[in-house]
Amino acid sequence: MRTTNHLALAMTLLLAAGPALGDDGADGAERYRDGMIGRxxxxxxxxxxxxxxxFRRFLQMAxxxxxxxxxxxxxLYERGQGMAAPDPVAAEAWRGRAREAD
Structure with a gap:
């Protein structure tokens, strides 16, 4: 039951945070949908x-x-999840890339 609640919350947050469908035409809507499903x-x-x-899934999308x-x-880098130890340098690098891409 908790996993279902988490997935519903994730879907709601992704829909609320994403761009309006159709902003980039049909191709943009399809890319948005595929990205949302992947996340x-x-x-x-x-x-x-x-x-x-x-980690592997998020890395591929990133x-x-x-x-x-x-x-x-x-x-994940910050917490050391999916790897041997936390890597704050990599965490900040990916945050910087996210700011630039957003």
């Missing part, structure tokens, strides 16, 4: 405790230019 899936993996799996994924990746 929800990565968040679900994270909430299940698979930090390495979440490398593709997704600012929200960059922020999540920064948080």
């Amino acid at each position: 929800i899936e990565a968040y679900a993996v994270y909430k299940m405790g698979d930090y390495e799996g979440a 490398l593709a230019g997704d600012p929200a994924a960059m922020e999540q990746l920064a948080t």
